[in-house]
Structure formats: C-alpha cells, structure tokens
Amino acid sequence: MTARMTPAPDALMSGRRHNGDEALRHDRTDMFTQDRPAAVPAATTGLPAATGQVLRHHRGPLLADMLRAGFGSLVVALPLFVVQGLGMVAVGVLSLLVALFAGFGIQRAIRLSEVWRAVPGPHGFIERHSLTGRRRIALHQLTRLKLLHYAPRRGGGWFRLILTDQLGHVLAVEDSLRDFNHLVATALTGAGARHLTLDGVTRHNLSALGLRVPQTCTGEGGS
DSSP: OOOOOOOOHHHHHHHHHHHHHHHHHHHHHHHHHTTSOOOOOGGGSOOOSOOOEEEEBOHHHHHHHHHHHHHHHHHHHHHHHHOSSOOHHHHHHHHHHHHHHHHHHHHHHHHHHOEEEEEOSTTOEEEEEETTEEEEEEGGGEEEEEEEEEOOTTSOOEEEEEEEETTOOEEEEETTBTTHHHHHHHHHHHHHHTTOEEOHHHHHHHHHTTOOOOTTSEETTOO
C-alpha cells in the first residue's frame, strides 16, 4: 500500500488565505486602472519636442563696455564740478560727451538684458525680450532678411542681422549673441518658405557663416 500524505490543516488555510489576498489585490488594481487612459508616447502626440532655443548675449564684452562708459562719464564730468569759470561752450561740449557715454552705457545694459527665442517650423518665430519690452516676428510673415558685416580698419568686425515683417516690425541683433548662427539659420528657413529675395551682400555673409542659401530664395535680378 502506498502511503498518501495529506496537507496539514494549517497549510491548507494558509494557501487559501494567500490565494484570496492575490485575487483581492488584482481586483483592486483593476478597479483603479480600468478608467485610466493609456499612456501616449510623446512621439505620437504631435507636439513639438522643444519650444525653441533661448539665447543670450555674452556678458563679458557688454559688462566691459558698461564699465568703460561709466568711467568715461566720470572723467568727462569731473571738470564740470572741479574747474570754475568754464565757458558756456565748454560746459555744453562736456555735457554732450557725458550724455553720449551715458547713452552708450544704457544701450549696452539693455542689450545685456535681452533674451531671444528662435523657434523653427511652420508656426515658428523669432522673439526678443528686454527692458524695453517684447517683440516677435513670425516666420510666415517675414518680408525682409539682411545680414550685414561691419569691419573696422584694425581687423575683427561683427555681423548684424535685420529682420522685417509684414506689419513693419523690425528686429536687429548682432553676433555678440550666443548661438547667433542658430538664430540666423532659423530666420533663413522662414525666408526660404517665403521665397524672399536676398541681396548679394547677404548671400556672401551667409556663406561666410557657413550657411547655405535656400534654393527658393532668389537673388537680386532674379538669379
């Protein structure tokens, strides 16, 4: 005869209790998840992966310009308070120089506060925030793109991008902006979509930056 082993009563109760707990746990999970929508991958939502790159100016050169402007204002203004008996002409000239230094310093401070955004795409735009307010140019409203290069006699030089839209709004930015090429490339996509005409100077400067002119952009004279 073969001996049959039967589980002890405590083991049976423990197994039943375990199976009951598992069923209850699954019921609770279904109750909390049956009405919850499934997660949607980011690639299928149709939303852009990024909202555009935020660009700022290099702080070092602008802070140096502000210090020079402040020092120049103090040096020029010093005779107005120290020297007695200055003529009206001298006072007028010195006051004008102080105003010029101060204006330059204020202009550099405003530029230091600028925050730019360059958003490519059909609904893209280029936007500037600064102490003077906010201005935006939509790429689908772009009517003019000019890229100029200023070269002093002592070498160096800088680029300046000028954008104009259908409403007459103008945005101008120089290459002291970090990732200036990225902003120019974003504006160039808008110019290509709008089939804008780019002059020879702009085309030459775009090539100097390593940017290719879109084939949809004609040159002056229709070339």
